[in-house]
Amino acid sequence: MVPPRLTLVSDNTREKTETARNDDAEAALDSGPAPGLSDPDAVVDHLSKSAGREKLRRLEAMLFASSAPLDAKALSRCLDASDDVHSLLIALQAEYKDRGVVLARVAGRWQFRTADDLSFLLERQQKEERKLSKAAQETLAIIAYHQPVTRAEIEEIRGVSTSPGTLDVLMETGWIRPRGRRRAPGRPLTYGTTEDFLVHFGLDNIKDLPGLADLKAAGLLDANLPPGFTVPSPTDVAALMPDELPLTDDGDEEEEQAALPLDDEGDEEGEPGKDGPAKDEGEN
Numbered sequence: 594m595v596p597p598r599l600t601l602v603s604d605n606t607r608e609k610t611e612t613a614r615n616d617d618a619e620a621a622l623d624s625g626p627a628p629g630l631s632d633p634d635a636v637v638d639h640l641s642k643s644a645g646r647e648k649l650r651r652l653e654a655m656l657f658a659s660s661a662p663l664d665a666k667a668l669s670r671c672l673d674a675s676d677d678v679h680s681l682l683i684a685l686q687a688e689y690k691d692r693g694v695v696l697a698r699v700a701g702r703w704q705f706r707t708a709d710d711l712s713f714l715l716e717r718q719q720k721e722e723r724k725l726s727k728a729a730q731e732t733l734a735i736i737a738y739h740q741p742v743t744r745a746e747i748e749e750i751r752g753v754s755t756s757p758g759t760l761d762v763l764m765e766t767g768w769i770r771p772r773g774r775r776r777a778p779g780r781p782l783t784y785g786t787t788e789d790f791l792v793h794f795g796l797d798n799i800k801d802l803p804g805l806a807d808l809k810a811a812g813l814l815d816a817n818l819p820p821g822f823t824v825p826s827p828t829d830v831a832a833l834m835p836d837e838l839p840l841t842d843d844g845d846e847e848e849e850q851a852a853l854p855l856d857d858e859g860d861e862e863g864e865p866g867k868d869g870p871a872k873d874e875g876e877n
Contacts, residue, residue: 648672649685662702662792700791701798729759733768737790737802738827741772741783741834760784768793773837783837786829799829 651671656663665678672678682703686696689705697706707715725733732755735747748755763769768790774780786799796802805824808814833839 645681645684648676648681649688652678652681652685656696656703656705659704662699662704664702668703697795698797699795700788704792706795725762726759728756729762732759733763736763736769736784737786737799738825740785740799740827740829741837742785743775743781743783745781747784771840773833773839776836776838780838782840799827802827 652668655668655671665682668682669676669678672681682696686698689696693708693711694705695708697704699706731751732747735750736742739746739750742750744755744760760769764771766789767787769784770787772783772785775783790796791798803811803813805814805822808824809816
């Protein structure tokens with residue numbers, strides 16, 4: 594029996610495919626530029642739009658992947674140094690204006706958030722949170738509008754004493770913080786709001802808090818307000834005010850303590866003082 598002969602057949606499939614692609618590319622070049630891009634200005638405009646779209650895609654990717662708001666400085670790392678980050682973010686915000694997810698600016702930073710009118714869809718996914726007491730709500734509102742403010746000043750505005758536990762609860766939420774100490778007897782702590790407060794309530798800065806007209810429209814103020822009633826203009830300047838001292842500042846106390854030993858040493862060493870001369874005259 595004669596064994597069958599094996600014949601090797603070369604596979605030119607890959608070579609044929611590459612050849613076909615090269616032929617198509619050459620044909621495209623021979624046929625000239627694509628329709629609508631024969632004008633040099635149109636080509637430049639097309640390339641410019643493509644580059645702008647790529648920059649928006651980069652910003653979109655960074656914002657989507659981040660669980661916390663990002664500022665312009667962090668977002669600029671994915672762009673060129675000459676790019677206007679703010680203008681690109683405004684353009685991206687406009688694209689998401691009518692979508693289920695919108696690009697919002699909170700506390701001076703940017704973050705993708707669920708559209709306000711669709712928040713009801715996520716109610717089942719929200720964690721059950723402890724509601725603030727009425728006293729805590731009033732205290733938080735006073736701090737937000739009157740900051741920097743001390744506990745005594747809060748009590749004066751509310752008309753009732755404020756429990757230390759109320760301030761503790763607000764600090765646990767991360768919405769208020771001790772700013773410094775008032776230049777007054779006892780050096781009382783001053784309180785102000787935090788960045789988490791702005792993020793939670795969807796504010797870009799503290800000045801976005803509702804004014805008198807907004808509070809009346811929302812039914813949060815009595816229609817019969819006393820004459821001359823006004824809502825203070827809130828401010829949350831990070832720098833300490835002129836009447837505030839740093840939390841760790843002990844300069845005045847050191848000066849007072851440094852002045853006391855001088856008087857004590859004078860009395861102990863028998864130097865002339867208030868009582869010294871009178872005593873000496875009596876003995877003579």
